[in-house]
Amino acid sequence: MIKPQVNRRARGQKSNGSGLKDLVRISPLNGDSNLVMVIEPEIEGINLPNWIGQNGEKMNELVHKHGVVLFRGFDTKKDEDGIAISASLPWQKEETSAWENTAPRHKVRENVYVASTIPKTESIFFHSDHSQSAYYAEKVSFFCAQAPEEGGENPFVDNRIILAKMDPEIRKTFKEKGWRLVRNIHETLGVNFRDSFWDRSKEEVEEFCRAEDIILEWHGETVKTSWTRAAIVEHPLTGEESWYNHIAFWHIAALPDQVRENMLAQFGLEGMPFNVLYGDGTVIPDEVIHHIRDLMVAHQESFSWQSGDYVIADNILTSHGRTPYKGDRKSRINLFNRTRRPVFKPVLNNCSKQ
Numbered sequence: 178m179i180k181p182q183v184n185r186r187a188r189g190q191k192s193n194g195s196g197l198k199d200l201v202r203i204s205p206l207n208g209d210s211n212l213v214m215v216i217e218p219e220i221e222g223i224n225l226p227n228w229i230g231q232n233g234e235k236m237n238e239l240v241h242k243h244g245v246v247l248f249r250g251f252d253t254k255k256d257e258d259g260i261a262i263s264a265s266l267p268w269q270k271e272e273t274s275a276w277e278n279t280a281p282r283h284k285v286r287e288n289v290y291v292a293s294t295i296p297k298t299e300s301i302f303f304h305s306d307h308s309q310s311a312y313y314a315e316k317v318s319f320f321c322a323q324a325p326e327e328g329g330e331n332p333f334v335d336n337r338i339i340l341a342k343m344d345p346e347i348r349k350t351f352k353e354k355g356w357r358l359v360r361n362i363h364e365t366l367g368v369n370f371r372d373s374f375w376d377r378s379k380e381e382v383e384e385f386c387r388a389e390d391i392i393l394e395w396h397g398e399t400v401k402t403s404w405t406r407a408a409i410v411e412h413p414l415t416g417e418e419s420w421y422n423h424i425a426f427w428h429i430a431a432l433p434d435q436v437r438e439n440m441l442a443q444f445g446l447e448g449m450p451f452n453v454l455y456g457d458g459t460v461i462p463d464e465v466i467h468h469i470r471d472l473m474v475a476h477q478e479s480f481s482w483q484s485g486d487y488v489i490a491d492n493i494l495t496s497h498g499r500t501p502y503k504g505d506r507k508s509r510i511n512l513f514n515r516t517r518r519p520v521f522k523p524v525l526n527n528c529s530k531q
Contacts, residue, residue, distance in 0.1 A: 260509075316512070324483055325505065
């Protein structure tokens, strides 16, 4: 994991630009990387929501160029402060219920959610929120209302770098075939049907899946859903190609060996709660997944949370994760700019599983 070293010379320079000089300083979190840019106040008493309202264009440029912007050192310590910052952002705020829910997540208030309720002893691997959906969540924000005693970082990786450094043959295959997520929703394991679809009725779920290009199958008490999406997408605003998916997150090769064996014994390959295939239905070899996971781990950038930190990330250009932690941790999440993505059709061959 990259330690949050600081470029002292850069951190001492004041930012230029309208509304910026003498108010804030902008610098890389890590002197060797430009993924995470830190914005800190130069003077006391800056109202961060007001500053964002006056400098939204500059902030947008930073997010699209670098991927992640961290606001640190402002007077923002309460949930209400995080909500005020989110309200000041120049993007459309989105309800998480617009997407199928694949992980435990609780609503704090309108458009504000607990980042994750996965036990704090577990890590969460890199992913871009709702990358399986027919709709992008273009941006995501995190507000740290309470930093944990230890751990709990949200490391980031630049999806453009992952794509560039990927084995060319693996990249070519994913470019042509995309990926398919297969999910079996069990009532007694993970997120159940009611929570997955935010209390929609059966008829409403069927309508939702048709609109989302999700294949839906009813199997008694188990519901099966599958999506076929592009693994590599063109950013709708910057035009850059980016690795945008949950392939290394949900593939069964990501499971610990003993957990994988137990789950396969219980559910079989076809009944696994989550699994990932190529978009044509063929199997993705384990070594491909290990290659991608190794790349993401090698190129991550991380920092320890401070209470009051607010992060904005481009959800297409970056992936994020979470490390285990000790103590209490309060992290809030917002999603922005729900945008329909182009329909993807995988390249099929004679041996593809239809």
